[in-house]
Amino acid sequence: MPDASPIGIFIAGLLTLGIFSFLYKDNPVYKVCEAIFIGVSAAYWAVEYFYSALYRKFWLGVFPPAGSGVEADLLLWGGAILGALMLCRMIPKINWLSRWPLAFIVGATAGLYMMLFFVSNAMKQIESTMQPLIQDSLLETLGSFTIAIGTITGLIYFFFSKEHKGIFGGAAKVGIWVLMVTFGASFGYTVMSRMSLLIGRMDFLFNSWATNFGQMF
Amino acid sequence: MAHNLALIGLVLTGLSLIYVLYRTIAGNPVDRRVVFIYVALAAGLPLFMDLLPPVTVTPDVQALVDVLEELPPHSKVLAAFDYDPPSAPELQPMAVAFFKFAFKKKLDVIIVGLWPQGPQQANDAIATALLDSSVMAAGPIYGEDYVNLGFQSGNEFVIQRMGSGFKAMFPRDERQTPYDSIPVLQNIVNFSNIDFVMNFSSGKPGTIEWVQIAVDRFGARLGAGNTAVQAPQVYPYLRAKQMVGLLGGMSGAAEFEKALSMPGNGSIMLLSQISTHAIVILFIIIGNTAYFRTRKRKND
Numbered sequence: 057m058p059d060a061s062p063i064g065i066f067i068a069g070l071l072t073l074g075i076f077s078f079l080y081k082d083n084p085v086y087k088v089c090e091a092i093f094i095g096v097s098a099a100y101w102a103v104e105y106f107y108s109a110l111y112r113k114f115w116l117g118v119f120p121p122a123g124s125g126v127e128a129d130l131l132l133w134g135g136a137i138l139g140a141l142m143l144c145r146m147i148p149k150i151n152w153l154s155r156w157p158l159a160f161i162v163g164a165t166a167g168l169y170m171m172l173f174f175v176s177n178a179m180k181q182i183e184s185t186m187q188p189l190i191q192d193s194l195l196e197t198l199g200s201f202t203i204a205i206g207t208i209t210g211l212i213y214f215f216f217s218k219e220h221k222g223i224f225g226g227a228a229k230v231g232i233w234v235l236m237v238t239f240g241a242s243f244g245y246t247v248m249s250r251m252s253l254l255i256g257r258m259d260f261l262f263n264s265w266a267t268n269f270g271q272m273f
Numbered sequence: 274m275a276h277n278l279a280l281i282g283l284v285l286t287g288l289s290l291i292y293v294l295y296r297t298i299a300g301n302p303v304d305r306r307v308v309f310i311y312v313a314l315a316a317g318l319p320l321f322m323d324l325l326p327p328v329t330v331t332p333d334v335q336a337l338v339d340v341l342e343e344l345p346p347h348s349k350v351l352a353a354f355d356y357d358p359p360s361a362p363e364l365q366p367m368a369v370a371f372f373k374f375a376f377k378k379k380l381d382v383i384i385v386g387l388w389p390q391g392p393q394q395a396n397d398a399i400a401t402a403l404l405d406s407s408v409m410a411a412g413p414i415y416g417e418d419y420v421n422l423g424f425q426s427g428n429e430f431v432i433q434r435m436g437s438g439f440k441a442m443f444p445r446d447e448r449q450t451p452y453d454s455i456p457v458l459q460n461i462v463n464f465s466n467i468d469f470v471m472n473f474s475s476g477k478p479g480t481i482e483w484v485q486i487a488v489d490r491f492g493a494r495l496g497a498g499n500t501a502v503q504a505p506q507v508y509p510y511l512r513a514k515q516m517v518g519l520l521g522g523m524s525g526a527a528e529f530e531k532a533l534s535m536p537g538n539g540s541i542m543l544l545s546q547i548s549t550h551a552i553v554i555l556f557i558i559i560g561n562t563a564y565f566r567t568r569k570r571k572n573d
Binding site (some may be wrong): 079080100101104105108109112113116117120124125126129164168172173175176177180181183184238241242245246247248249250251252253254255256257258259262263 | 306309312313316317320321359361362363389390423424425426429430433441444445451452453454484485486488489490500501502503504505509510512513514515521522523524538542545546549550553
């Protein structure tokens with residue numbers, strides 16, 4: 057935090073310790089720190105969205121400052137009207153009007169995602185799975201076989217129209233193992249990430265906060 | 274002095290686990306708060322040590338570095354910052370190393386954010402990078418060598434709209450300078466004018482959305498730095514060659530710093546991560562040993 061103020065660093069350290077106090081047991085200090093965190097986060101997001109969406113995007117877009125050379129974008133009125141209609145939810149007599157912007161959002165999102173997922177998550181992924189089994193090196197060949205076996209057995213596990221018995225059942229069991237290894241790897245990465253958060257706070261307390269504490273007192 | 278004391282503390286912490294194992298097998302498992310203390314010691318003590326762990330640069334990281342090094346000076350690089358302070362321990366070291374490299378190599382960097390705090394994280398990373406004398410000597414100038422276009426709400430629709438024109442989504446930079454008045458943005462209309470996209474992401478919208486829209490729809494070249502929790506979801510896109518490289522978590526940050534020969538916080542904090550992982554693994558072994566011993570005793 058190169059430009060953080062000493063008082064800001066001091067308060068941040070106290071709040072960090074307050075949150076850590078939950079590890080001993082639930083206590084009022086933790087509750088206060090948690091409430092501050094939630095309140096500040098909500099306020100920050102509200103202000104940021106107001107500034108970026110309503111002021112920067114809409115107001116300056118529709119009424120650009122004189123001499124800026126930017127032309128007014130009248131299409132933004134469409135978004136503003138739809139946004140205002142969303143607020144009609146709070147008025148019972150005309151709350152049906154809020155369905156129009158919702159329909160627009162659902163339609164636009166569904167339309168965009170249908171194409172994106174079909175190309176990026178279906179076609180490209182299938183293409184990258186269907187590789188030649190024999191590769192240039194032994195390691196790559198083993199990798200290709202692992203992907204092929206993992207994909208086929210994983211799909212068999214999720215095929216419920218046939219009872220998991222005999223060879224089919226054996227393949228489904230291999231599929232479960234593949235899934236377990238995948239979940240294990242994912243969980244390992246999650247632990248790594250959570251530990252990084254702790255290390256980041258420790259680094260802050262021992263370096264920024266302790267140094268700042270020494271300078272303040 | 275601090276290094277030696279921390280080293281002795283870490284060794285004693287490790288040795289004391291033998292007593293924890295003995296207690297657990299004897300049927301007196303330790304309180305969960307004792308486990309927390311062990312994890313805290315494992316995370317905190319290495320921060321006082323002057324030791325950098327050995328780091329091997331993996332092919333996924335090297336591939337990203339190779340692409341960055343091949344970029345000629347004044348290549349246009351779009352840097353998307355899609356994370357907030359909680360993810361900074363993993364992503365900030367990557368961002369700092371990226372800016373050090375970009376400024377030294379005279380790449381033109383255009384910063385955007387789909388997360389409100391992303392552009393602020395970018396400013397923090399730039400301020401840290403500029404503390405390096407060699408980066409300062411390169412003298413990057415705001416507006417000419419880099420620009421921060423700030424945050425734009427709209428999630429993945431922002432990327433979609435950027436495909437037709439950046440100016441529509443970012444008519445001004447975060448200092449309210451109009452798009453057309455910023456020298457580094459001259460002749461940049463959309464992704465076809467961008468040589469490389471670097472994304473730092475900790476969730477949604479993030480790397481997956483940049484792959485789906487900027488790469489697969491508009492043909493951009495993408496590299497990314499992700500939190501460890503997000504990396505497993507992104508690896509399939511890397512294997513499908515939809516990305517050129519990926520930095521996963523703190524180890525990815527340390528590898529990136531090593532590959533660029535710019536040791537920083539990622540390398541320093543990696544030692545803490547190694548020791549906390551060791552503690553977690555040892556506690557898993559202790560717990561399982563105690564479980565199987567107890568079960569055997571009950572069966573007998």
